[in-house]
Every structure is written in C-alpha cells, then in structure tokens.
Amino acid sequence: MEISVELKQRAAGTKPNALRRSGHIPVNLYGHDGDKSLLLTLDAKSVENLIKKARINKTPVEVSIPELSWKGTTVIKEIQTHPWKNFPYHLSFHAVQN
Template identity: 55%
Template structure:
C-alpha cells in the first residue's frame, strides 16, 4: 500500500533555514509536468514518518499538493541529511511515469 504525504508549494522568496526552523523541510518534485520542477515544503514530522517507512527509489509515495490541485504517484529519489545533526534537510521526489 503506498504511503500518502501532503505538501505545500514553497512560498516565493522563502529561505530554507527559516523554513526548517519553523518545522518545514524543503523538497522538489520533478517530472510531474514534463521537465518542469516544483519547489515544495513538507512538515518535518511527516518527513520523519515517511523516512521510517519509505526506501529511496523503491517505495511508492502518493504526493498530494492541494495548492496545485495535483496528486500523483512518486518515488523518493534523494534525501539530503545534515552532516552534523543527522536530520533530513532536503528531499527530491520524482513523479512515476504512467
């Protein structure tokens, strides 16, 4: 059964550090609309839960972006982790084809 995660479009001009301080993790979605990518933010608690359940490049994740009225099947391609803190600080999702 796929995991479902909700995200929001990243506010224009927002700084990643400020987002992280407020409990949000920056992310990108690629391939949902041709070559276009979209900048997103996810709740840090949702990301923690997701990373316990999902294996990068393997687990199907249904990503919901209400701001864009888009929901689709994705794969978690990359998780960047803070070298000192060991906490995730950026995620990359790829939309599944078909």
C-alpha cells in the same frame, strides 16, 4: 502498504533555513510536468515518518498538492541530511509515469 503525503507550495523568496527553523523541510518535485520542477515543503514530523517507511527509488509514495490540484505517484530520489546532526535537510521526489 500505501504511503501518502500532502505537500504545500513554497512561497516565493522563502529561504530554506527559515523553513527548517519553522519546522518544515524543503522538497523538490521533478517530472510532474515534463522538465519543470516544483518548490514545496513538508512538515518535519511527516518527513521523519516517511523516512522510516519509504526506501529511496523503491517505495511508491502518493503525493498530493492541494494548491495546484495535482496528485500522483512518486518515489523519493534523494534525502539530504545535515552533516553532523543527522536530521533531514531536503527531499527530492520524482513523479512516476503511469
């Protein structure tokens, strides 16, 4: 089963709580280009579907970022959830070197 998501680049200066209120979850992508990381977003509905299908550090996820013309295989390294509301607060992806 292949899982794929399309991430959008986060605008500079955008506050994470403002993103969450607008229905998007902040995402970081590590390892796509050495030690650099990218600040991205994913809509909350896609995050819910992704969490149901993918396992942390195990399931390969095909990620594409159209604004940067980047596409690659990643794994979810971390899912942060709200302490008592139990909804996803932040995701971290790590690129897998082929």
